[in-house]
Amino acid sequence: MTMHYGYRVAAIFLLGFFIDCINIFMSAIALPSIAAQMSVATESISWVANGYILGLTLIVPLSGWLASRFGARQMIVASMLIFSAAALGCARADSFTTLVAWRFIQGAGGGLLIPVGQALTFNLFQGRKRAAISTLIMCVALIAPALSPLLGGLLVDVLSWRWIFYSNIPFSLLAALLAAIWIRPQETERVRADIVGIILVCGALGALLRSLSLFSEQQSLLYATLWLAAALLLAWGYLRHYRRQPSAILDLSLLRNRQLNLSIAVYYAVPGVFTGVNLLTIFYMQQVLHFSAGHTGSFMMLYGAGALVAMLVAGRIYYRVGAPRLFCCGLLLHSGGIALLSLVGHPGDGEVLCAAYLLMGIGGGIAANCAQTTALIELNEQQMSRGSTLWNINRQLTFSLGTALFTLLLALLSHYFPGERAWHLAFIIAAVVGLLPLWLIYQRRFHKEIQ
Template sequence: MHYGYRVAAIFLLGFFIDCINIFMSAIALPSIAAQMSVATESISWMANSYILGLTLIVPLSGWLASRFGTRQTIVASMLIFSIAALGCARADSFSTLVAWRFIQGAGGGLLIPVGQALTFNLFQGRQRAAISTLIMCVALIAPALSPLLGGMLVDVLSWRWIFYCNIPFSLLAALLAAIWIRPQAMERTRADITGIILVCGTLGTLLRSLSLFSEQHAVPQAALWLGVSLLLGWGYLRHYRRQSTAILDLSLLRNPQLNLSIAVYYAVPGVFTGVNLLNIFYLQQVLHFSAGHTGSFMLLYGVGALAAMLVAGRIYYRAGAPRLFTCGMLLHSGGIVLLSLVSDTSSSGILCAAYLLMGIGGGIAANCAQTTALIELNEQQMSGGSTLWNINRQLTFSLGTALFTLLLAVLSRYFPGELAWHLAFIIAAVSGLLPLWLIYQRRFHKEIQ
């Protein structure tokens, strides 16, 4: 096999492993919550800790690769991931599970930017475009298949096998990296350690405050954590103004294409992550669907997203980003509205239509956001823009999960039974349309100039 394809195979295997860990573990959350007696609003920390670990390590990955070498970094990434997966599977308390998930996220996050950079450097032109298509396909196949497979593991064995099943694949990726990747010299870079600490501290304390706000007797603590988050965020702004190589180049947010794409990513993949988590609990805890049945609906989401993404990629320049964004968000929110109509086990048809619509809308919007985000950045801005965009993608998942579990907890205090769940879905559908204001405000300003 050609060296470039060997490297691409290692990267795609690691990327697939990382993707399935976000979506496969979600299907097991109700079982974990029941066994470990964890409240619904707190169980999201299992997902958030994984994404926090991944977010923390992404900016450090380039420095680690330049310091220790690409091959050693990728091998270490998969070995750390394997050890952490074993720790998750054997965890006997929720706090231990959350800690191992953080380490697992850090291990998986090491491979993504290093492997992607190495792979893209080995391909040019149409070959690079083909590799990009494979990456997008992996990103779709993982959320489509992993909930169903994860649900079957939970139903037949236990939630612990969600983590055990990852270990052979991550060890295979480590072995292939050790055998196939050639040693190479890299220019050493400096890491903005202070910036990393401030950014991750801001996010971690913000998520902690959101989690506490959902508990009736913890409002003072929640307000304290929120204050700490704002203080750390202010600290990063001061650091950013003094640091020429800060971890996040906030000046790039002035680019209208990038900030619109970020807003759309929060409104579509971010909202979907939170909505899907709520629906998993709703179907399993309220309507008593099995984990496997619950996970099967994501197959329709994956089919719809794949078809939409292929079409959107072909018509992007002809239709234009505003039209594609609008179409994607309307379809995605329409699918979420359908979730509010699900009331019993005979509603499988509505669930199928909901996930298909969310998949089509999500595929259009996410693909358009990915294409639009960096389209106008020059060569000097590309590295900072890529870092900002990839960190933002991880934050959308964490914040979407935290905000909608908080929303459900608040609604459950004032509205009985299923009504609280249905209202949460309707509010989510409306919030998924908020970036439309940005799109048409900009179009209006262009028309009057």
Template sequence: MTYRYRIATVFLIGFFIDCINIFMSAVALPSITADLQISNSTIAWVANAYILGLTLIIPVSTWLAARWGAKAVLTGSMLLFSVSAWMCGQATHFSDLVIWRFIQGLAGGGIIPVGQAMTFNLFQGEQRARISTLIMAVALIAPALSPTLGGMIVVHSSWRWVFHCNVPLSLIAAALAWLWVNDSALTAPKARPDLIGLLLVSAALISVLMGMSLYGAGYSAAVALCCVILAAVIAVLYVAHYRRTSEAIVELRLLGSPRLRISILVYYAIPGIFTGVNLLNIFFLQDALHFSAQATGMFMILYASGAFVAMLLCGKCYNQVGARRLFILGMCLHSVGIAVLFLVEARSDLALLITAYSLMGIGGGLGANTAQTTALMDFTGHDTHKASVIWNINRQMTFSLGTALFLMMFNLLADHVEPSRAYHFTFLIASVAGLLPLLHIGVLNAPKDCHAQQQT
């Protein structure tokens, strides 16, 4: 195996591990909730803690690799991931689980940008498209298989093995990174990253998540309002910090790009909302309709299949159709799929569930892939790197905010109607919320302009 394919193998294993950690753990959350005796709103922090760890480390991981060496960062990240995954499975208190999930996110975030940067530097021109196809294949295979595998583990063993089963694969990735990675091609360390800005951004996100989680868990509106006010104050502090810093972690000037703005909104409306809806539906299917964890996880195969079809369609039609039309079609199909969940009343409604996940997969694949293609089109040179940081931080935030928002809505509705109705009304609200970016879709250029931009 050539050196570049060795590096690609290390990166793809790490990327696969990260993907399955987001989706496999979700199907085990009802079991974790029952075992550790916590509320539905609180359990979201199993995912939130992991994503917060990713958000915190991703912007600084390439600097760490330049400073300490890619071999050390990749190997150390996977070893730490192994330890934290094992400790997540050993946790007997919810607070311990959340802490180790945060550490697991820090470890996982260390391998993704470093491995991707090294891989893309080794694959140029037409070869870049080949490795990109492999990356997209992993991104689709992981969410397709991991919920089903996680459900099987929960049914036949324990939710703890959903975390323990990551250890062998992450140890293999650590060993391969140590044996295969060569640091000689690394550049000199760059300027120290904007740690203050990164901490401010993370603190603002945590404050918003805490506000929604506490309000949804029955705390007073005053407590939630204090969290929101704190987040607003932190945001103002970041703006002041941004004006004094030449290399701020989030370059606010770049948000003037209409393509980046609408892509960010669409990512909240599709992957963000889907994350929250899917988590609620997992609880609905297992707690209300008494599906097994294994059966629940299998619906993600439909979602991934639809997303795969959409990815192929998007790649072939983007230049001819344009981002605007693909965004509209993706959001409409995704929202219709969510609305179909409103009609599910019993275990016998399998046709509705199949339709819902298929439509959400096709619509989600169209919207997310179009957003990924469109987001960075307006930038060149150093601005591309800065815009990429904004985009990757935003992607992580959408998952956490979507989960927290719809868990909060469900818990508020459950105080006034029976749980099954609360699930249905939350799905209906989510289907409408997923269409809100249509109000701003007019900022995009005509299809021919998108084509011209992509060719430059």
């Protein structure tokens, strides 16, 4: 039986998306081991993740133009080949600087596939079928983080952290092979390169991520502030450029779409907050509770199980219940799970950890799946590529922002509160932050516009 062309394209995109997700969460479980082996401070080790996210974020605005210039198939194949070579470089890195450099290249390779693959996939599915594809995307987005920490922890415990990166290579090579065989050549409308816009957007994103990293390291607040000011200045420059340039690299007019607006806010409150909280929890369990890497990663299995069930149910009832109710339910459950982490004080509190990760998984599955479905559901074929670019830049920034802000928060709290109390306060603050979109939902009366 021959697989329908749309599902072939979707399979390639989902495989690439899976690879992207495991690279954020599988590498996180290895950070304590990398820090110890390479003698890197805890505040600086986040550059293993930030380097990847920075490369991915900077290449996303270019992906649509490159696909129009060289073709979607060529871009996806090139993406996975670059990714594979960089994964090998990461595994063989002999210094922290080299590792971060390869991670940047790896992120740039992965960033070529995600928006191009998503736009290509969504254009092949419309209406309820697009909602079903969105559910599959979020299943991957939450199953990969559930499985990868456990598998990554076992690799670290049995072999070494280098096998975290070696294990990426078979998947990325398979994605490149399938793209070369399955994706049909397409005639695409040639998009004129917005060189000024590219420089301003990439400069603003790069400066923002650099400032967030410096703030989290707390080594030079002056430099961090200067980088943040540079990011704001470049963003203001792009805004002026966008108003004069009809074919600007990022179409900011799409942000007037309230479905996309609210979905972006929810994504910061759920996957963004969870990424930061999960990183804190990994260090808390390994450094304070003295869990092994494998034991630490095993809790994400509960997260994944809860998320999978929640997403499947939410996907089936999305049109019947409506986005606002699903958003509210997901946000409350997710923040409730984070709040439970503040009750964990010693290794015997395993039941509380299990309940916390299960609740975060259920809430995260509902909210993130609903955001993915709602964000692009009303965009037409002409808007889809530009909408996908905006959405994926937002997705990467949520991960980086969550990591930087909560690392900084813990560092600040540690100055004023002793021992475990700083960790517990960080979890409580994160739970409150995760509820902020509830006010946005109420204020906008969003349900009247999308039901």
